[in-house]
Amino acid sequence: MDYTLYLVTDRGLSKGRSTLDIVQAAVRGGVTCVQLREKNCSAREFIAEAISVQSFLKEHRIPLIINDRLDIAQAIQADGVHLGQNDIPLKMARAIVKDSMLIGISAESLQDAVEAERYGADYIGVSPIYATATKSDTAPALGLKGLREIRKAVKIPLVGIGGLNRSNAAEVIRNGADGIAAVSAIVSADDPEKAAAELSEIIRQAVIL
Amino acid sequence: MDYTLYLVTDRGLSKGRSTLDIVQAAVRGGVTCVQLREKNCSAREFIAEAISVQSFLKEHRIPLIINDRLDIAQAIQADGVHLGQNDIPLKMARAIVKDSMLIGISAESLQDAVEAERYGADYIGVSPIYATATKSDTAPALGLKGLREIRKAVKIPLVGIGGLNRSNAAEVIRNGADGIAAVSAIVSADDPEKAAAELSEIIRQAVIL
Numbered sequence: 001m002d003y004t005l006y007l008v009t010d011r012g013l014s015k016g017r018s019t020l021d022i023v024q025a026a027v028r029g030g031v032t033c034v035q036l037r038e039k040n041c042s043a044r045e046f047i048a049e050a051i052s053v054q055s056f057l058k059e060h061r062i063p064l065i066i067n068d069r070l071d072i073a074q075a076i077q078a079d080g081v082h083l084g085q086n087d088i089p090l091k092m093a094r095a096i097v098k099d100s101m102l103i104g105i106s107a108e109s110l111q112d113a114v115e116a117e118r119y120g121a122d123y124i125g126v127s128p129i130y131a132t133a134t135k136s137d138t139a140p141a142l143g144l145k146g147l148r149e150i151r152k153a154v155k156i157p158l159v160g161i162g163g164l165n166r167s168n169a170a171e172v173i174r175n176g177a178d179g180i181a182a183v184s185a186i187v188s189a190d191d192p193e194k195a196a197a198e199l200s201e202i203i204r205q206a207v208i209l
Numbered sequence: 210m211d212y213t214l215y216l217v218t219d220r221g222l223s224k225g226r227s228t229l230d231i232v233q234a235a236v237r238g239g240v241t242c243v244q245l246r247e248k249n250c251s252a253r254e255f256i257a258e259a260i261s262v263q264s265f266l267k268e269h270r271i272p273l274i275i276n277d278r279l280d281i282a283q284a285i286q287a288d289g290v291h292l293g294q295n296d297i298p299l300k301m302a303r304a305i306v307k308d309s310m311l312i313g314i315s316a317e318s319l320q321d322a323v324e325a326e327r328y329g330a331d332y333i334g335v336s337p338i339y340a341t342a343t344k345s346d347t348a349p350a351l352g353l354k355g356l357r358e359i360r361k362a363v364k365i366p367l368v369g370i371g372g373l374n375r376s377n378a379a380e381v382i383r384n385g386a387d388g389i390a391a392v393s394a395i396v397s398a399d400d401p402e403k404a405a406a407e408l409s410e411i412i413r414q415a416v417i418l
Contacts, residue, residue, distance in 0.1 A: 010266040043295065044297070044298065068282065070283075071283070071297055075297050075298075075302070075305065085216035086254075087251070087252045088281065088284050089253065089284075092285075093333070095278065096283045131396040
């Protein structure tokens with residue numbers, strides 16, 4: 001798995017463009033992983049959208065991760081599911097899917113991260129690194145210090161999320177993240193392909209240096 | 210499975226009483242099956258409530274069915290899941306759970322019912338029999354005529370739902386339903402136990418006669 005530039009979709013922030021259009025542009029720009037996040041549609045609509053995105057992503061060998069709905073991830077045989085602290089607990093989710101699917105966990109604290117690794121998460125979304133307007137239900141920002149503490153405590157991949165963009169992506173990588181999750185920095189960009197390409201280059205430089 | 214008096218919970222209609230309290234009273238009154246329906250809480254809250262209801266129901270050997278969220282049904286190893294026409298399609302759901310779980314399908318038309326039987330539903334919720342204020346997103350009422358048409362076309366158990374109460378439960382049974390689903394008739398009753406007991410007796414009489 002390559003988590004370096006991890007797109008999280010958000011229909012409400014996409015300025016009227018379809019999620020498929022955003023995903024296609026972002027993949028052309030260089031995202032390495034896509035999480036489909038849909039909070040306000042029926043399961044059937046979510047599945048229809050996921051299938052359309054999945055068939056595009058398969059051609060490009062980019063993994064698809066479904067937010068929250070483990071059953072929808074199973075229904076479409078997604079590559080993974082991403083669970084927050086209010087979603088199905090990791091132990092239950094792992095018992096259901098065994099090793100058939102990646103499970104990512106949003107950790108809002110050092111303790112969350114240590115537990116996620118202990119119970120078999122494949123990666124951790126360290127959330128939020130910075131305060132963000134994208135989500136209203138987030139915990140206090142962890143900052144680079146919180147990220148470094150988590151980096152010291154766990155070995156599995158860390159994806160930073162929350163308020164990340166061109167101005168701070170490099171420092172998040174340098175402070176221990178394996179990847180950057182972008183929401184509005186890509187989905188709200190006038191040119192999502194260009195935004196993804198710029199972030200991709202920033203991350204590449206940060207990894208090298 | 211005994212679907213004769215099938216309680217569907219609704220927190221918003223329960224007049225401030227907990228779902229567990231309503232379920233306990235309804236079981237004392239004679240409900241034979243409980244569907245837990247939660248539309249406005251997190252998966253983790255839904256699971257916590259489902260586990261508390263489940264441990265009570267197991268003592269009384271009453272099956273627990275989870276509305277909509279197949280993953281939550283799997284997480285707690287519920288007896289079944291109930292899916293509407295906007296939820297995960299039956300074929301996908303059956304492929305996920307195999308025969309480990311009952312699957313009920315809400316049919317809003319004769320065609321829905323025939324398809325549900327063809328693709329392996331364990332029972333059908335015929336919905337709505339009458340117009341109801343409980344749900345705002347329902348199809349036009351099927352009436353007793355619609356119920357009879359479905360009864361002729363499929364062999365699996367039928368549970369009528371939608372606007373059912375003491376005044377009309379008997380005619381729904383006599384027109385082909387194997388059971389009555391009650392929402393507000395029980396959860397909004399001043400005395401849910403008494404309401405369930407009265408409905409149970411009405412159904413018993415209708416089955417005999």
